[in-house]
Amino acid sequence: MSNFFQNFIDPAFWYSVLRVSTPLLFAVMAALVSSISGSINIGIEGMMLMAAFWGNVVGAFVKNPWIGLVAGVASAMAMSLLLAFSHLKLRVNLVIAGVALNLFGSGFTVFMLFALTGEKGTSASLGSQPIPRLDIPLLRDIPFLGKVLNNHNALTYLALISIFLVDYLIRKTPLGMRMRAVGENPDAATSVGVSVLRVKYLSLLLSGVFAGFAGAFLSMGYVSWFARDMTSGRGFIALAAQALGGNSAILGALGALLFGIAEATGFTLQSLRIPSEITNMIPFILTLVVLIIYARTRVRSHSRIQKI
Amino acid sequence: MKRSLALLELVRMALTILIALLIGYVFLLFSTKDVAEAFKWFLYGPLSSQRRFVEFLNNSVPLIMTGLALSLVFQARVFNIGAEGCLFFGGFGAMLAALEFPQLSVLHLIVTLLTAALFGAIWAFVPAILKAKWKASELVSSLMMNYIAYLLVLFLVNNYFRDKAAGALVSYRFPQTAWLATLTRYRLNSGFFIAVSVAILIGFLLYFTKYGYEIRVVGANKKFGFYTGINVVVTTFWVQLLAGALAGLAGGIELTAMYRRFVWQSLPGYGFDGIIVAILARNNPFLVIPSALFIAYLRVGANIMSRMMGLAPEVVIVIQSVMILLVTAEALLERFKKRIVEREAMKGE
Numbered sequence: 001m002s003n004f005f006q007n008f009i010d011p012a013f014w015y016s017v018l019r020v021s022t023p024l025l026f027a028v029m030a031a032l033v034s035s036i037s038g039s040i041n042i043g044i045e046g047m048m049l050m051a052a053f054w055g056n057v058v059g060a061f062v063k064n065p066w067i068g069l070v071a072g073v074a075s076a077m078a079m080s081l082l083l084a085f086s087h088l089k090l091r092v093n094l095v096i097a098g099v100a101l102n103l104f105g106s107g108f109t110v111f112m113l114f115a116l117t118g119e120k121g122t123s124a125s126l127g128s129q130p131i132p133r134l135d136i137p138l139l140r141d142i143p144f145l146g147k148v149l150n151n152h153n154a155l156t157y158l159a160l161i162s163i164f165l166v167d168y169l170i171r172k173t174p175l176g177m178r179m180r181a182v183g184e185n186p187d188a189a190t191s192v193g194v195s196v197l198r199v200k201y202l203s204l205l206l207s208g209v210f211a212g213f214a215g216a217f218l219s220m221g222y223v224s225w226f227a228r229d230m231t232s233g234r235g236f237i238a239l240a241a242q243a244l245g246g247n248s249a250i251l252g253a254l255g256a257l258l259f260g261i262a263e264a265t266g267f268t269l270q271s272l273r274i275p276s277e278i279t280n281m282i283p284f285i286l287t288l289v290v291l292i293i294y295a296r297t298r299v300r301s302h303s304r305i306q307k308i
Numbered sequence: 309m310k311r312s313l314a315l316l317e318l319v320r321m322a323l324t325i326l327i328a329l330l331i332g333y334v335f336l337l338f339s340t341k342d343v344a345e346a347f348k349w350f351l352y353g354p355l356s357s358q359r360r361f362v363e364f365l366n367n368s369v370p371l372i373m374t375g376l377a378l379s380l381v382f383q384a385r386v387f388n389i390g391a392e393g394c395l396f397f398g399g400f401g402a403m404l405a406a407l408e409f410p411q412l413s414v415l416h417l418i419v420t421l422l423t424a425a426l427f428g429a430i431w432a433f434v435p436a437i438l439k440a441k442w443k444a445s446e447l448v449s450s451l452m453m454n455y456i457a458y459l460l461v462l463f464l465v466n467n468y469f470r471d472k473a474a475g476a477l478v479s480y481r482f483p484q485t486a487w488l489a490t491l492t493r494y495r496l497n498s499g500f501f502i503a504v505s506v507a508i509l510i511g512f513l514l515y516f517t518k519y520g521y522e523i524r525v526v527g528a529n530k531k532f533g534f535y536t537g538i539n540v541v542v543t544t545f546w547v548q549l550l551a552g553a554l555a556g557l558a559g560g561i562e563l564t565a566m567y568r569r570f571v572w573q574s575l576p577g578y579g580f581d582g583i584i585v586a587i588l589a590r591n592n593p594f595l596v597i598p599s600a601l602f603i604a605y606l607r608v609g610a611n612i613m614s615r616m617m618g619l620a621p622e623v624v625i626v627i628q629s630v631m632i633l634l635v636t637a638e639a640l641l642e643r644f645k646k647r648i649v650e651r652e653a654m655k656g657e
Contacts, residue, residue, distance in 0.1 A: 042447070090637035095387050095447060099583060100632035107625025114620035115339035236451045243445075277463035284452045284459075288434070291452075295444035 007268045011147035016267065018148065018156055021260025023048070023222065023231075025159040026214035027238030028256045029166050029249065034207035036170060036247055037200055038183035042098025043083050044211045045235030046105025051076040051215030053109040056226040057116065059129035065220055068129055069155075072220075073212030079105065080208025084201050102235075110228050121228060128224035131155055131216075153221035155213060162210065167249035179203050180247070211235070233284065240287040243294050255290070262286045312648050320641050321588075324634040332627040339619055346617045353612030354605050360612060362494035366566065368604035370395070372503040373558030374582025375589060375596040375603075376510050377551035382591045383514065384547045385527040388435055390450030391555040392579025393457035394428035396572065398556025399563045400461045401427025403469065403479050403570040406486035406563075416485035421560045428556015429549045431457060436548035440541050446548070458575050465570050479570035488565035499561035504597060506554070511593035523547055555579060581607070584628045587635055603628070 007013050027044055034041035051072035059068020083101055086092040092100075114120050131154050139150045170176040181189040182199045190196055214234070219226045237259055245252030266279035332350075336343045349356075354364035374391045381388045405416075405423035412419055434453055438444035469479040489498045514520035526533045526543050533540050558578060563570060585603050589595035610624035634640060 086633050086637065089639065090633070091639045092633055092636045096583075096587070096636050097633060099389065100629040103580060103583075103625055103632070104629035107622040107629065110622040111335065111339070111620045111626060114622070120620065233451065233455050236448055240448055240452075243448075275463055275467070277459045277466075281456055281459045284455045287452045288438070288449055291444045291449055292438060292442055295438070295442035298443070 004268060004272060011144055013264060013268065014148040015152075017257065017260045017264045018152060019222070020263045020267075021257050022153070022156045022159045023214040023217050023234055024238055024241065024256035024259050025163065025253055026155075026210045026217065027235055028241050028245070028252045029162055030207045030210035030214065031238050031242035032166060032170075032245070032247070032249055032252050033179070033203050033210065035242060036176075036183050037179040037203040038186065039087065039094055039200055039204060040098075040239070041080075041083070041204065041207050041211075042095055042239070043079065043101035043105075043235075044207070044214075044238060045231050045233070046098075046102035047076040047079045047208055047211035048215030048218065048231045048235055049102075049105040049109050049229070050079050051212040052219035052230055053112065053123075053215075053226050055216035056123055056128065056219035056224075057112075057126060059220060060123070060126040063129060065129040065131045068220060069131060069213075069216050072216035073209055076212030076215060077205060077208040080204050080211070083208075084204040087204075088197060088200055106229055109226070113226065113228065123219075123226040126225075129220065130224040131220045153217065155217045155221050158213065159217075162213075163249050163253040170247070170249060175199075175202070214238075237283055237287050240290050240294075244290050258290075259283050259286060313645065316641065316644055316648065321635070323641070324631055327634060328627045328630040331630050332623055335623050335626060336619070340617060342617070346613050346619060349613040349616045350606075350609045353609045353616075356612070359494045360608065362492065362496045363611075364601075364604055364608040365500055366495070366497040367608050368600045369497050369499045369503045369565075370558040370562050370576075370578040371581055371585050371600035371604050372507055372596055373554050373561070374578045375585030375600045376507055376593055377554040377558075377579075378582040378586035379589060379591040379593055379596055380510065380514070380523070380547050380551045380554070382586050383527045384523045384544050385530070386439070386544050386548060387447040388432070388439075388450045388548050388551065389447065389579070389583060390432060390435055390453045391551065391582050392575050392577070393450070393454035394431045394552040394555035395559040395562075395579050396454075396461055396575060397431040397457045397559070398424040398428035399559030399570060399572065400465065401556060402486075402560035402563050403465070403482070406482035407469065407480055410483040410485060413485050416483070417488060417564065420482075420486045420564055421488075421557060424560025424563075425553040425557040428559065429553040431556070432548050432552020436545045436552075439548070440545040454575065454579070461570075462573065469570065471569070474569070477573050478567075482564065482568045486564055487568055488561060490565055495566075497561070497565045499565045502561060503558075506557075507593050507597050510554075514593055519543075555582070581628070584632050587632055 027048065030044050031041060054075040055068045055072025058071035059065045062068070079101060083097055086097045087094045110120060113123055117123055117125050119125060133151050134154050134157060135151050140146050170180065178189065178194045178199050181194060182196050186196045215231065218230055238256065241255030241259055242252045244255040262282045266282045269279045270276050333343065333347060336346050340346050354360050374395060377391045378389070402420050402424035405420040409416060409419060431453060435446045435449040438449050439446045465479050466477060471478055471480045490496060491498055514523060522533070522538045522543050525536070525538060526540050530540055581603055585596060585600045588602065589599035606624050606627065610621040613619060614621040
């Protein structure tokens with residue numbers, strides 16, 4: 001047991017927290033930029049899968065991880081355009097469209113994987129082109145923090161930067177202002193000349209970009225192959241983390257880190273011979289708990305106004 | 309006017325299926341040289357032999373049940389898509405009852421199936437109570453419950469009920485008293501008749517009883533329901549429990565009839581297929597039967613194609629997702645609908 005607690009002052013633990021939090025950070029940003037303009041993006045999971053698949057496969061074929069990354073993000077954007085088109089133009093219920101997109105991502109990637117490699121499990125046989133890790137000279141030499149922050153995948157740094165970019169976008173730019181206006185009151189936004197449709201398209205597309213990075217990291221950083229359904233619920237966990245943080249990118253990122261800590265703790269417990277099925281449950285159970293806490297605070301603040 | 313609107317609905321449905329199949333065809337183009345042959349097996353496979361026809365009927369059994377479960381929650385406008393987890397946990401419940409109570413003899417099968425339904429309902433209880441008490445999003449919580457069911461059941465089965473003599477990761481064999489009969493030499497799942505009767509029963513409940521009416525009112529307009537004295541919270545709560553029980557029963561039927569062990573090492577996907585079954589049926593329990601048969605036909609067709617041609621049957625999931633998008637697209641062919649309504653309105657003047 002002392003082993004277990006020692007673990008939390010070990011820089012290696014916090015390093016792994018950042019590593020497992022990376023896809024969640026991106027996914028939370030994806031959830032945030034769409035929810036801020038009033039559309040909940042259930043399809044993040046499917047977009048991530050798509051990006052993970054195309055990122056890895058294209059990267060392996062052209063032997064260049066960066067082109068793979070672009071392909072992965074582009075595929076997720078295509079998915080988000082499909083979602084936006086279905087919802088905004090064909091008027092499919094957004095939740096149903098998201099569910100359909102997730103199904104599509106899952107089926108499509110397995111089908112293509114099999115067509116390309118003859119295997120249904122992983123793409124390991126294609127060879128891998130992981131995105132490089134960055135060794136940052138000055139950071140390396142700081143005692144504790146150096147071991148935590150240095151030598152991460154390039155995308156991990158991008159994830160950390162994107163928290164502040166999204167925060168800035170939402171709070172300080174005219175576009176972010178319009179996004180919030182559309183989310184809060186579309187009629188009011190229309191009355192002052194904001195095109196609700198265009199803003200919603202844009203924010204869903206942006207959501208696709210972040211989901212793309214999240215997925216690409218999974219198959220080109222977290223591990224260096226694509227495995228079927230490898231997102232394993234991260235897209236949904238991100239929705240819960242985003243709900244926890246409300247409209248704030250910083251709080252949402254903290255939520256993602258909380259889940260990262262839970263996941264990393266699970267790995268520690270596994271090394272103490274607790275079965276992996278049990279430790280893998282931790283993030284999902286935590287999501288339920290978070291959902292309850294979030295819903296409780298919300299109900300309390302609303303209860304005086306509305307009874308239904 | 310009602311008739312021409314129904315006709316339009318049919319046209320839409322046909323168009324949707326056609327487009328979805330076309331997209332499936334395009335996908336096959338990329339993965340095989342002999343597309344015509346592959347597509348032939350896909351569309352005609354389930355009819356090509358008696359054995360395959362029975363396989364197709366058997367496949368529809370869990371789909372009818374999960375389709376019913378999702379129709380119920382969708383009717384009440386609750387997005388609880390935890391049928392997959394309920395089915396998995398229900399299957400686990402069936403295994404428990406089958407292995408632990410063999411002394412029940414005549415009642416054993418009934419107890420086993422009831423336990424499956426009970427376990428399904430227990431699993432649905434969590435998202436339902438979270439929704440009722442704190443209005444927590446049932447969509448996210450039910451999805452989380454799917455993952456938890458999967459991990460928990462796998463842990464329990466593989467550690468405590470695993471038949472080490474079986475040579476695969478499966479549970480001990482159920483005693484014969486807990487077997488649901490299979491008919492003919494091609495092993496037709498007699499659960500088919502249970503599923504069809506349950507569908508009719510649920511249809512009756514939904515369209516001919518007070519409770520069903522309440523469910524539909526809650527789904528159509530929550531506020532109206534509230535002001536007419538329906539307890540909206542209680543109704544949505546029970547609807548989810550009932551749906552969970554149906555999904556759990558689906559798991560029980562599948563295991564006691566087809567496998568007679570707990571055999572699943574991954575989520576079987578029937579709960580997710582139930583979504584498209586319910587959507588195609590427009591959440592009408594009576595229509596769930598043909599809708600589930602149709603999806604089962606596609607699934608079995610894809611399986612046969614993959615066996616004959618060495619392709620991945622997952623193409624059927626792609627086709628299904630396209631169908632979900634097109635069937636629920638309110639704007640599709642809307643212009644025609646408007647024209648019909650307008651013409652009728654002019655006639656009235």
